Amino acid sequence: MNWTAKELICSLVEKLYLYLGWLLNQEVPKIVKSINRQLREKSIKTKIGEFSVLKELVVEKALNLGSGFYTIFSSASCINHISQDKSSTSNLKIEALIFTRLVMASHSPSVFHLYIEVLSSPILNAVSERYYKVTHAFSVIASSPLKIDLSCVLDHVIAELTTFLRKAFSVIASSPLKIDLSRVLDHVIAEFTTFLRKANRALRQATLGTLNSLVAAYGDRIGSSAYETITVELSNLISDSDLHMTALALVLCYTLMSDKKCSPVVCLTVRYKALQNFFADLVHSANTSFDDLLDSLLSSVKPSPQSGGLAKQALYSVAQFVAVLCLAAGDQKCASTVEMITSILKDDSTTNSVIARQSVSKAGQAEFQATRVEKILKLLFNYCETEEEGVRNAVSECLGKIALIDLAKLVPALKVWTTSPAAFTRATVAIAIKYSMVERPEKIDEIIFPEICSFLMLIKDHDPHVRRAAVLALSTAAHNKPNLIKGHLPELLPLLYDQTVFKQELIRMVDLGSFKHIVDDGHELRKASFECVDTLLDTCLDQVNPSSFIVPFLRSGLDDHYDVKMLSHLILSKLADKCFAAVLAVLDSLVDPLQKTVNRKPKQDAVKQEVDLNEDMIRSALRAIASLNRISGGDCSLKFKSLMNEIMRSSVLAEKFNSISNE
Known part of the structure; x- marks a missing residue:
């Protein structure tokens, strides 16, 4: 083929392309009319498809408003999908917005003058949408030849301005670029501390996180007055009525105390307002002392005529704090504190005796093992068969914690009790193993590893209470120590799945005199089993065969x-x-x-x-x-x-x- 032939072919192709384009343009009015009709149908997929066709026609420059395309905008179809039509999906709204942006970018502003009011309202409404649709709405505004008043956009955004500011400064504070904020830092912190007084709980939580990032990154540039303002606001957030908010506030307190330039006023406020939750770190701070912290903890449990004593859970918490404080202070402080605790134990009339019994530190474990374990075990096992589940759980927790102290003796003893003829005793020792599997590595892991199957195989016990106890132990192991159970899962999983199925034999009728009540003894077992499966999917997915679980077991749970x-x-x-x-x-x-x-x-x-x-x-x-x-x-x-x-x-x-x- 010579060059003349090639040029001829190229010319023919070009003319053919132009001819096809001309034919397409001739059909555009009919296409648009048909599309406009289809946009009134209920099918979401059809509508999305119609907008896809329209976008392609715009890109190929086959459409213009003068060729009948105006019917799309003069009708309500396109506009409804851009606005807050409840029947529209996110994808449909996005398609409509993208299409509108393409049309605006490819046509002269004069052709849109008739549609300014019609288009402005739905586009601005889309700005206030959640999710990523808002980006498409802003894209329409940015490419629009219309005189859309940007102040209207700000009206939609101003309500979220607080969130934008918080997120922006949080990102800046966390940035490795170490951006200099010294000119605005005090003003920003003063503004954020006002957010801590807002009624919006989520805003307060997010603000605490942002302030913590700012203090951690720019603590050496924050003035003492700003520090004191933060502390005053934090003191109002520390309360046992909202433990999550308290925890966030205490994290910020610790960050404040870590700063060497922290003022004495801040230290004093933190010490008395937030002492009980971060004393283990405070004991190393130059701004307070071990003795002050210990005195504050012990004095906090003394009853007063106005308020009475603390709740039992609070006493337990304070006891833990005393133990952690001693461990953080070192051997010398541990020894003196244990001596004080020993003297308190001899005086059962004091409130502190409750604290002392629960605060034995590692320095006192040797004496505890030698004189107390046998007596305590005997006492605990006497309560294994009580009908009160709360008492049995308390016994289980005590046994599990003692196992952490005297592992060589307790684990074999607990294993023996797994064959007890009493169902409540078998359940108690299964739960005890649960309490011994804490998140951090412990010496007990080496002893439990070869024995754990003896406890977890209680999942096939004939008593549902024992099976539930074993499932709870398996769930805790899966969460805290998955490596302890992975080798046993092929044998355990079929037994676990079987516990998720509704069993008619566990339904009983209770006669309450005037009426009868149906009790499902398998309900809590099924619930615990599904919770265990959920945990296993997070930590041991490689050991789980989903096909054998979905049908029939998950199918059963769905009903x-x-x-x-x-x-x-x-x-x-x-x-x-x-x-x-x-x-x-x-x-x-x-x-x-x-x-x-x-x-x-x-x-x-x-x-x-x-x-x-x-x-x-x-x-x-x-x-x-x-x-x-x-x-x-x-x-x-x-x-x-x-x-x-x-x-x-x-x-x-x-x-x-x-x-x-x-x-």
């Missing part, structure tokens, strides 16, 4: 009692994320219980609590369905596709589903 269902929904979402192939393989079998749950209506005479629980259960099921929809695309199963269509046809369910999908 169980309220709180078991909630756990099953959570596990299903997790499996969809981590093991999607196994989930897709049995997707059809999961549809019926999910469909039943989302369509469940509370009884007409249901109280508010029952209505709220039902609402939570529906949202939980929809969250699981959303996870399934992400991995299936809604097309791999006709049964699941039918469920999705049913949800989208219901305005109530569709609104909830869309809200959950955007979380």
